[in-house]
Amino acid sequence: MSKFFWNTLKVSPALLGAIFAASSAYATPSVSDQKAVTVENTTEPSVKLPENTVLEEDFVSQSNQPQNNAGFDLAQQMPVVDSTDGNANSEVLEQIELYNSNEINGDPLGQVTNINQLRDVSPGDWAYEALRSLVERYNCIVGYPDGTYRGQSPTTRYEFAAGLNSCLDQIVRIIEQQGGGVSREDLETLQRLVQEFEAELATLGTRVDNLEGRVSFLEDHQFSTTTKLNGEVIFSVASAFGEDTKVDGSGEDVDDNVTLSNRVRLNLDSSFTGKDRLRVRLESGNITRFDRATGTDMARLGYDANNGNDIEINDLIYRTPVGDNLRFWIGASGFEFEDMADVYNPLLESSGTGALSRFNRRNPAVYRNGSDMGAGLNIKFSDSLGLDVAYLTSSNGSDPSDKNGLFDGTYTALAQLNLGLGEALGLGLTYAYSYYPGGEVDFSGSVGSPLAEDPFDGVAASAHRFGVQGDLKLGSKVSLGGWGGLVLAEAEAGAREGDNADIWNWEARVAFSDFGKEGAVLAFAGGQPPKATNVDGGPEDEDTSYLVEALYKFPITDNILLTPGAYVIFNPNHDDGNDEIWVGVLRTTFKF
Structure with missing residues (x-):
């Protein structure tokens, strides 16, 4: 036979x-089905081990390696x-x-x-x-x-x-x-x-x-067998305007000229096992900070970056699974808690495609703590329950001198409990403890008033941080969300040692997906930026600021997103004697 x-x-x-x-x-x-590098886990829990893929959850460009x-x-x-x-x-x-x-x-x-x-x-x-x-x-x-x-x-x-x-x-x-x-x-x-x-x-x-x-052509011309290159370019036309003078009391005029600026990010994502990922991000930009143009941090754009268009390493982060229910993270540059934890703001979180204002991207009470390097773990207990833990330091963690390094300088320890309450509702409960040496205190993450940033005149301080944030989907087209945050700050040195301050903030939002076109999003968001109250031995914010934003994300193609929008700050720096500050933006985001 x-x-x-x-x-x-x-x-x-x-x-x-x-x-x-x-x-x-x-x-x-x-050919189109083969991938040069598979960097994700083969299974995904309902309470996810956060991916934060390319350029902060943006489109992913994939190399091909057919076999x-x-x-x-x-x-x-x-x-x-x-x-x-x-x-x-x-x-x-x-x-x-x-x-x-x-x-x-x-x-x-x-x-x-x-x-x-x-x-x-x-x-x-x-x-x-x-x-x-x-x-x-x-x-x-x-x-x-x-x-x-x-x-x-x-x-x-x-x-x-x-x-x-x-x-x-x-x-x-x-x-x-x-x-x-x-x-x-x-x-x-x-x-x-x-x-x-x-x-x-x-x-x-x-x-x-x-x-x-x-196949032979792609193998001969591909970028790398282990590395994917992804890119994001932002063109930003923007202007901040209000009354004649800045709200910081300097007496200077508001810088209200219309600007054209840019930010460029290149991600090199490498995998060595098929499930891990090493990210090296190169960044350059000349997008100005509108706090300097208006006199308040509340006016800052969510994507500002100004290094004179010099190329710098912005992120250097590695993650890898450890068994089926753990993922380990370590970052030597640009590593923040939101890189590994869900901030429960999927449509507005991204700096490149999310909210136009810095405040409306994520809860500053827990996610904006001055971190730049550290390590963390995602732990999955079940499909509806997970825990994220991390220890993070500022960029001075690489400095061995006094009041610096990993354990003697600025640091924050965090834990976040993630709850999946059905398919429609996700909830995160976050606690963090921070310490800042003198001269490095920033409790508001540069989105609140000067008092909320440093209520103790620059002395060393610590804080217990609390945050609750959630996102609710009403069908496939509408989502509601928001957060509340509280920072309990305490002075740790000097004449004000033992003084306390409470720093509050909150936000609410609504978003409509596929509004006018598939992939388009109409969103409204706003709330109270960080405000210092009950400050021992010093002044506090007497009035209340409110920031309100409207934006429309319109996809021109799969790789080009146009986002017109504006936001207004009432009573900037929590002072009703200050007139409103307006910021108008037309942002164009290119992905490749």
Whole structure:
């Protein structure tokens, strides 16, 4: 039996080519399906281990690294086909593609075990009877649940050839695994079928040859086998304006000229195991800080970055899974708690595609603590319960001098309990403890009043931080969310040692997805920026500021997002003697 089979292969090169075509066409994914690096876990819990993928949850550009799963040179094994007739081959391939595709009109392929289920095949053809016999013996034709091939016409020769490939593949597996098991009559039937459909089977060989050529080109020209390059570019047209003078009491005029500025980020994401990720981010920009133009931190843009367009390493962060329920993080630059923890503001969190104001991106009481490096863990207890813990320091963690380093300078220890309350509601409960040496105190994360930032005149201070934040989805189009935050600060040195202050903030928002266009988002958000109250031995914020923002995220293409919007600050710096400050923005974000 085995000798007869291999003699048959010698006599019929078309059969050999068809067998290889079958094993490749059904086992090798298309070029677009292969990824150079897989950096995500293979399973995702409902209480997620936060991914924070490319450029803060933005579009991900993926390199491709196709593979030849067959393990040999398919081009040398295939029958020679004249491919100069481009129109004819294009029509043939189009019809075969309809059959070979993994999914058509949303219906997955099913296994057909009886040729009578393939209603579009004519029972009067001799090939029908031959294929029926093979199908019923070897269960080798792939069809659709409703029993049709769904070609451009009923049971075309090209569709039939694609099915024959599947039978050839199945019979080869039986012979290789069992050393026989296929009758002489069935092999003779296969040889006759191969001869009858030689041209169609050869076309499949051409398809594989073309694929191999594309694979070789991509392998020779790809960026890296272990690293993906992703980019984000922001063009920002913006202006801050109000009354004639700044609200900080300097007496200077508000800088209210319209500006055009930019920010560029390049992410190099590398993986060494397929599940871990090392991110190196390069950044440059000249987007000014509007606190200097207006006299209040409350006016800052959520994406400001001004280093004179010099290129700097902004992020250097590594993460890796530890077993099934843990993920470990360590960062040496640009590492903040929101990189590893959910801030429960999915539509407005991103600096590149989220809220226009700095305040409306995330709860400053817990997420804006001056951190730049450290380590953390995501812990999954169940599908609805998780815990994030971290120890973070400022950029001075790399300085060995007094009042610096990892444990003698600014630091924050955090824990966040994540609750999945059904599919629609997510809730995060966060606690943190911070310590700041003298001269480095910033309890508000540069989004509140001067007193909320430092209520103790620059002396060393500590704080207990509390935050609750959530996001509620009302159907597929509407989401509600918000947060509340409290910082209990205490002076740790000097004449004010032991003095206390309470620093409050809150925010609420509503967003409408697919508003006017698929992928578009209309959002309104606002609240009270950090405000210092109950300050021992010093002044406190007597009045209350409110920041209100409206924006519309409109996708021009999959990679270009236009975001017009504006926000206004009432009673800036919590002083009702100050007039409103307005900020108008037109932000364009490019992703690649």
